[in-house]
Amino acid sequence: MKVHHLNCGTMRPFGGKLVDGRGSAFRQAELVCHCLLLETDDGLVLVDSGLGLDDVRRPAETLAWGWRQMSRPALDEKETAIRQVEALGFDPEDVRHVVLTHLDLDHGGGLRDFPHAEVHVLQEELDNALRPNKRGNDAVRYPDKQWAHGPKWRTHEPYGESWFGFEGVREFREDILLVPLIGHTRGHTGIAVKTDSGWLLHAGDAYFYHGEMADPPHCTPALTFMQSRMEQVRTLRLANQDRLRELKRNHDIDVINAHDATELRRHLP
Numbered sequence: 001m002k003v004h005h006l007n008c009g010t011m012r013p014f015g016g017k018l019v020d021g022r023g024s025a026f027r028q029a030e031l032v033c034h035c036l037l038l039e040t041d042d043g044l045v046l047v048d049s050g051l052g053l054d055d056v057r058r059p060a061e062t063l064a065w066g067w068r069q070m071s072r073p074a075l076d077e078k079e080t081a082i083r084q085v086e087a088l089g090f091d092p093e094d095v096r097h098v099v100l101t102h103l104d105l106d107h108g109g110g111l112r113d114f115p116h117a118e119v120h121v122l123q124e125e126l127d128n129a130l131r132p133n134k135r136g137n138d139a140v141r142y143p144d145k146q147w148a149h150g151p152k153w154r155t156h157e158p159y160g161e162s163w164f165g166f167e168g169v170r171e172f173r174e175d176i177l178l179v180p181l182i183g184h185t186r187g188h189t190g191i192a193v194k195t196d197s198g199w200l201l202h203a204g205d206a207y208f209y210h211g212e213m214a215d216p217p218h219c220t221p222a223l224t225f226m227q228s229r230m231e232q233v234r235t236l237r238l239a240n241q242d243r244l245r246e247l248k249r250n251h252d253i254d255v256i257n258a259h260d261a262t263e264l265r266r267h268l269p
């Protein structure tokens with residue numbers, strides 16, 4: 001299976017090294033929306049979808065003002081998944097499946113650009129996203145217009161087999177697994193991909209900073225605050241971070257998250 005690593009949404013919040021750990025605190029930080037495009041024997045699979053064309057063209061409709069002021073997204077149409085799929089020489093309809101770690105606005109924004117694709121997500125995540133009268137963080141993170149087109153939802157439950165100590169793992173196909181990583185949201189999941197060089201685990205927002213997988217773990221102040229502010233189940237989020245560190249320590253598995261530019265650059269040609 002060939003894996004393409006895509007940045008489907010650059011964000012440049014203020015704070016520099018307090019956010020991304022590099023340079024001065026007075027520079028713009030750099031965060032990304034790290035998605036995967038998988039070439040399989042029966043079409044393309046997109047892991048997370050980042051920001052979509054409508055988010056870029058009409059951001060006020062889906063991206064809350066406060067989120068835009070904090071994240072300062074670049075809103076570059078060339079970064080959308082559909083434009084990158086086209087740039088790689090594929091037809092957007094070649095994307096047969098979109099597999100989501102969760103439905104936050106910077107992960108599910110591209111769904112409207114692939115209306116023909118089946119969208120795979122944990123059932124509890126979809127239930128929370130579709131819940132009426134959302135307030136506070138949930139109203140920001142789950143903008144209804146991103147799925148007003150009626151995606152072809154295919155939901156999964158966090159029950160299944162064991163995989164390197166993780167329980168409840170569901171097989172989407174034998175080389176693509178859903179690995180529940182509850183905490184950031186109640187329906188958050190990692191996506192494990194069997195590549196030619198071994199397993200790659202896209203952990204979504206289970207952690208935000210590459211230093212969290214180090215020994216000892218460390219994170220920047222701004223991202224530590226953001227994770228605490230957005231978490232839905234703190235005990236499970238922290239427990240799953242411990243398990244991810246153990247996975248990296250004891251097994252030859254490549255673990256990445258959704259927003260760390262350092263991890264993305266490590267995988268670019």
